[in-house]
Amino acid sequence: MSELLQNLIDGLGRGSIYALLALGVAVVFGIMHLLNFAHGELITIPGYVTFWAFNNGWNWWSVIPLIVVVSILSSLLIERIAFSRVRGSKDFTMLLTSFGVHFIVSAGFLLYVSASVKPIPRPDWFAKTVAVGGLRIEIFDLVVIAVTIVVLAGTTWLLQRTMFGLALRAAADDFDTARLMGVNSNSVIRGAFALSGFLAGIAAVFWIMREGQVTPTAGINPMLQGVLAALIGGLGSLRGAVLGGFVLGLAEVLLRSWLPLGIQNLTTGFVFVMIALLFIFRPGGLLSVPQVERV
């Protein structure tokens, strides 16, 4: 029982990061139907900046806002340089554009920084645990969960209660009509990328702390988890993306603890198989958005 609780908290901690990433993917997907395979670069780029900052005597308290700002700026920059030029193109074109951006960024770091692993010091409280009724809970997990709750609440407020949120939801629902109603398409798309970058930035802080290193291909895994979580939840649904993130995190942790020792390495494989099964029974994901076929 206590092991299960322990796993649940562990899974929620993991899931929180996935939820933040997935929500960022879903916001951008909703607004321009772009599944952003370059979303992981919003972790790679601040990762290298973090490495640079620590080498120049910064500490975690000053690095955290730096990570978030760099992530937002990267998101806006990528939109400006690449995605704004393929706006309204076929899905095929946008998918490959984002894939190409991912590749350019990682190849760029490989070429002009280094292929080797760059270490980043973890904060001193990282490995500490607190004992609660027989459970040993990592402070890191608690912090991640708490911060995620606050960020998600803030995002909900932003989307539900502000003009920007209204414009964004309207544009996600029907971009052309929203434009006709006076929504400025440029600013709402940039706003979506900024929000996506902000969410990725928060996730990046935790991801970088947890990994304690950065490599040119560091973005692949967070990208994949974010995209998969968004898909599990149901592409186009923001609530689904958050739900998908938590489901994915819990599934990973629980599987790892249940699988026999010999095949624990295959956890990721099993998670994929489960996702495949989910799609066979619920092709649209958990909270599927009904797609109307226009004749």
Next chain:
Amino acid sequence: MFPNTKRDIVFPIIGSAVLFVILLGGGLIYQTIIGNGSAERLITTMLINAIIVIGIQIYIGNTGILSFGHIGFGAIAGYAFAVYAISPDEKLKRIPNAPFGLTETQVSPIFAIMIAVGVALIFAFIVGIGLARSGAQSGAVAATVITLAVLFVTHEVAKSWPELTGGNRGGVSFAIGASLGSRWPILLVLFAALVVARLYGQSRSGRLAIAAREDNLAARAMGVNPLVQQMVALLISVTVVAVGSSLRVWQIGSILPDRFFFDYTMLTLVMLIVGGRNSVTGAVLGVAVMTSARELARRLGQNGFEVFGIGLDEPPLDWIFRENLNSVVLGVAMVGFMIWRPTGILEDWEFDQWLYRKFGRGDEAEPERMDELEDIPDVRFTASDISVSFGGFQALSDAGITAASGEVVGIIGPNGAGKTTFVNVITGMVEATDGHFSIGDRPLEGKASFELARSGLVRTFQNLRLFGALTVRENVETASLVAREHRSDRTVRDVDSLISEAGLWEHRHRRARELDYGNSRRLELARAAAMAPSFMLLDEPTSGMSDTESVTMIEQVRHMAATVGAGVIVIDHDLGFITGISDRIYVFDQGRVIAEGTPGEVQANKAVQAAYLGSLAED
């Protein structure tokens, strides 16, 4: 299988041979000029890459679904090949505890390739079912993520199952006697891959897959089941990729998880995209262009090499042209092409089809006008008690019509009367809450739209849905291909005669997307007629036409229907057109049929005047 032997078999084989010679010849020339071992390896690698890229083209090009998973299937095949081909002595060193007693097994390399193909096909079939479930169609995002997951799973399993694969570090470095010493197997497979890819593209299955790529909904309305054709494309494509991947492993002499992962996926995709993913010629061109570009970038990164004064040794150029520059070239090429030319250099230009147009086609005489069919099989379309509610809204209540063969039945009613819902129900797009409809004694409710089309109820669309990239003739041919298979009990009319009948003969080689509005409408009509339908359902066939065009359309619809012996059900809100064309008219209002009769009777009907004309008068 193939509509036209010369165009779809002979010329594609000739074209493949020419492409093969050009690619190989160019490679051999470069190899001879440079004259060292690394140039030779480069060309061998290029030929193997060409096989794999052509394999990927078969799927992506014909279905329009972006797949990241093909290199994952390649990994499966590569490992299967390696594990079966390596000698037991080598295996004892690398994978002494292989499962399924594989450590002791060894078969000849050719047989190992066959096993590799078989294993890859099993996985491809399973993944294909998942893709179908995810609602795969051109550009489908979910399908793409599934293929991406395939790539990651194979990579993950290859890394985490060292007993079978040798894991990430050791790899299965092997000697099967020797590595692939000669190029002959590669050349043979490359030529075969070219021929297979071209023949598939021209085949019935390929045509139907391409039709679904162009417009999934319209393809289904023409009796195509896209999921079946996508599966066929996937299996053929994976077969080619599996053979190519086995050769790749054989040639390198070892296999590692990372060799069949992101970087190689990126390389092969960029090659395909740059040349033009919808064309096999494009795939070959892309391989040549990207191989050259990367070779140039690689050499610019080498000390002492320069072209036009650009090279490694002088700062600040030194900072740009460094080793691994070729991988940045890939990313830049992909993003650049997506932004400026997403369809690639050649779009869907196919070398052998150009050859055919130049030398093979010759003069074609316009066919004679067709006679109307003498004896039309007597069938009846009946729809009764059809009700549909969306949430609380009753869109249709107990609506029904009948139509006999050879008859033209009109459906008219103001906006919101339920006409479109009715059409959607009897074409399988919307499921009725209640009610039945049938052709003859064959019940049709609950059938998918492609099954309805095969049963003889073929529709056109209010907002045109043609297969844009296909020519006028290919559009009609596609429907005819389906008709020959599923409507063989009826008279399937000659494609060219139908084109001529629709007044499109001089436009027969133009792409459907280049046609003007009137011609597009006429093409939709000809395409529907080519299905040898029992009933043609025309959804607002004159919307957007002028009055004179509408009048001509009446004559054309009636004649076209008579030449294939089809009854016509036509929906429109143009009163003049409906009364002009119909033998009988049904008037819909607020989800019900409020009147039925000849045009004269309906116009005299008081309820109709009140409901329909009254509401029109108020407008």
